Amino acid sequence: MLWSKDFIPTIKETPQEAESLSHQLMLRAGLVRMLMAGAYSYLPLGLRVLNNIQGIIRQEINSCGASELLLPALQPQELWLKSGRDKDIGDVMIRFVDRRGRNICLGPTHEEVITDLVKSHISSYKQLPLVLYQIQTKFRDEIRPRFGLIRACEFIMKDAYSFDIDEAGLDKNYKTMYDAYKRIFKRCGLDILTTEADSGVMGGKVSHEFMALAKDGEDVVLFCPQCKSAKTFKETDPQKCLKCNTGLEKINTIELGHIFKLGTKYSASLGANFVDAKGEQRPIIMGCYGIGVSRLVSAIIEQNHDKDGIIWPKEISPYQVIVLPLDTTDTKIMDKANQVYNELGQAGMDVLLDDRDERAGVKFKDADLLGISLQIIIGKESLKQDTLELKIRRHQKKIIKTKPEIFEEIKEFVNG
RNA sequence: CGGGGCGUGGCUCAGUUUGGCUAGAGCGCUUGCUUUGGGAGCAAGAGGCCGACAGUUCAAGUCUGUCCGCCCCGACCA
Numbered sequence: 094m095l096w097s098k099d100f101i102p103t104i105k106e107t108p109q110e111a112e113s114l115s116h117q118l119m120l121r122a123g124l125v126r127m128l129m130a131g132a133y134s135y136l137p138l139g140l141r142v143l144n145n146i147q148g149i150i151r152q153e154i155n156s157c158g159a160s161e162l163l164l165p166a167l168q169p170q171e172l173w174l175k176s177g178r179d180k181d182i183g184d185v186m187i188r189f190v191d192r193r194g195r196n197i198c199l200g201p202t203h204e205e206v207i208t209d210l211v212k213s214h215i216s217s218y219k220q221l222p223l224v225l226y227q228i229q230t231k232f233r234d235e236i237r238p239r240f241g242l243i244r245a246c247e248f249i250m251k252d253a254y255s256f257d258i259d260e261a262g263l264d265k266n267y268k269t270m271y272d273a274y275k276r277i278f279k280r281c282g283l284d285i286l287t288t289e290a291d292s293g294v295m296g297g298k299v300s301h302e303f304m305a306l307a308k309d310g311e312d313v314v315l316f317c318p319q320c321k322s323a324k325t326f327k328e329t330d331p332q333k334c335l336k337c338n339t340g341l342e343k344i345n346t347i348e349l350g351h352i353f354k355l356g357t358k359y360s361a362s363l364g365a366n367f368v369d370a371k372g373e374q375r376p377i378i379m380g381c382y383g384i385g386v387s388r389l390v391s392a393i394i395e396q397n398h399d400k401d402g403i404i405w406p407k408e409i410s411p412y413q414v415i416v417l418p419l420d421t422t423d424t425k426i427m428d429k430a431n432q433v434y435n436e437l438g439q440a441g442m443d444v445l446l447d448d449r450d451e452r453a454g455v456k457f458k459d460a461d462l463l464g465i466s467l468q469i470i471i472g473k474e475s476l477k478q479d480t481l482e483l484k485i486r487r488h489q490k491k492i493i494k495t496k497p498e499i500f501e502e503i504k505e506f507v508n509g
Numbered sequence: 510c511g512g513g514g515c516g517u518g519g520c521u522c523a524g525u526u527u528g529g530c531u532a533g534a535g536c537g538c539u540u541g542c543u544u545u546g547g548g549a550g551c552a553a554g555a556g557g558c559c560g561a562c563a564g565u566u567c568a569a570g571u572c573u574g575u576c577c578g579c580c581c582c583g584a585c586c587a
Binding site: 102104105106107108109110111112127129130183185201202231233235236237239243244248249250251252293294302303311312347348349350351383384385386387388389419420422423451452453454455456457458459461470472473474 | 519522
């Protein structure tokens with residue numbers, strides 16, 4: 094992609110509307126723009142990041158034997174009355190009456206909808222277990238949207254649901270999902286803690302949260318430096334670890350994922366039963382597994398940045414390489430830049446060419462701000478010596494070698 | 510919803526305390542010349558009903574009231 098044809102509005106100064114660091118960098122790097130509090134437009138670069146995150150999630154969740162589907166955001170409120178959650182969810186759910194007088198809501202989550210769907214097509218233990226998931230936009234009229242994408246009223250969630258004949262099956266799916274979550278967050282370059290958590294509105298007995306350490310995070314978690322374990326406490330705060338008696342530390346985190354053993358809460362209330370081997374009707378045993386996909390973008394930035402801007406983990410980087418010709422009026426430099434750009438593209442790389450007629454300083458600053466993993470700098474020097482200059486954004490390390498050698502370095506970086 | 514802060518060209522802000530006549534700066538944008546490896550220099554331009562409405566006054570960006578919007582702290586959550 095050519096920068097001049099793309100839409101990457103970078104901002105030099107810190108926007109007044111943003112206080113938290115990830116929010117500031119997202120705006121400055123041209124990833125998102127606010128439409129109103131809690132609702133954001135994803136610009137081309139932001140969408141690329143989002144797609145990369147979703148790609149990782151799909152790979153890992155598919156490998157758990159789950160099938161992706163897509164449920165409607167529009168839901169009948171009736172389902173929520175049946176499940177008994179209508180009152181619990183309260184005003185967080187966006188409700189309206191359509192022209193036919195039906196009471197509709199915009200889905201804040203989809204346990205009811207998926208249970209209703211599965212109910213009419215699953216009738217035998219032979220059809221179970223089943224794991225379904227979707228990546229979809231959720232709507233919640235949050236009491237206070239804040240920190241940009243961290244708490245938005247419209248956000249993207251990956252929500253998976255497991256259906257089993259017994260607790261043992263649920264335990265197995267739960268563990269599989271738990272392990273997949275660990276892999277997902279690792280590939281996203283995130284340092285996370287898992288905590289035993291309160292199930293809240295979701296219901297069920299057991300749940301775990303996946304928390305990213307972040308200075309600007311809104312969730313305070315109690316962490317035991319000895320056991321490396323953490324717990325969220327809603328009311329009473331113990332001073333010391335219950336296992337080893339070490340003093341607990343309070344740390345700020347962002348909740349990225351939450352998984353629940355739901356049991357029969359939804360299957361029982363909505364009548365999702367199956368016939369077991371003995372011919373008896375029993376409610377399906379369910380689990381649900383959420384990841385805040387758009388929230389991940391913020392968390393990744395919180396954990397991967399320096400004073401100059403974002404440093405994307407390589408699988409997340411909106412482009413793998415950015416090529417910086419330092420003088421667009423010099424045809425030799427531009428020829429070389431175009432050549433490198435084309436060859437990298439032919440080699441299957443995602444490449445951005447900064448073909449703007451800007452001074453070198455502007456290009457360096459913007460490239461560092463965007464945080465694309467690799468930069469190829471083409472100026473008079475590299476032209477004279479017939480070499481290429483590669484800069485790795487994470488350590489700002491510069492490598493000057495011949496073109497084939499640099500291409501080899503890039504390959505190694507991407508695959509290594 | 511309760512508490513606090515803010516609202517002035519696209520962006521960051523000054524000016525508001527103590528009302529005063531054509532509303533400013535820097536960045537960005539347009540044109541020209543010069544520059545060209547870490548957000549260039551000079552020159553000439555374009556761009557504003559000072560968040561909205563109502564009031565006080567000879568006079569309101571500035572004072573009063575109401576409303577709207579955004580940010581931060583609390584309950585909620587991925």
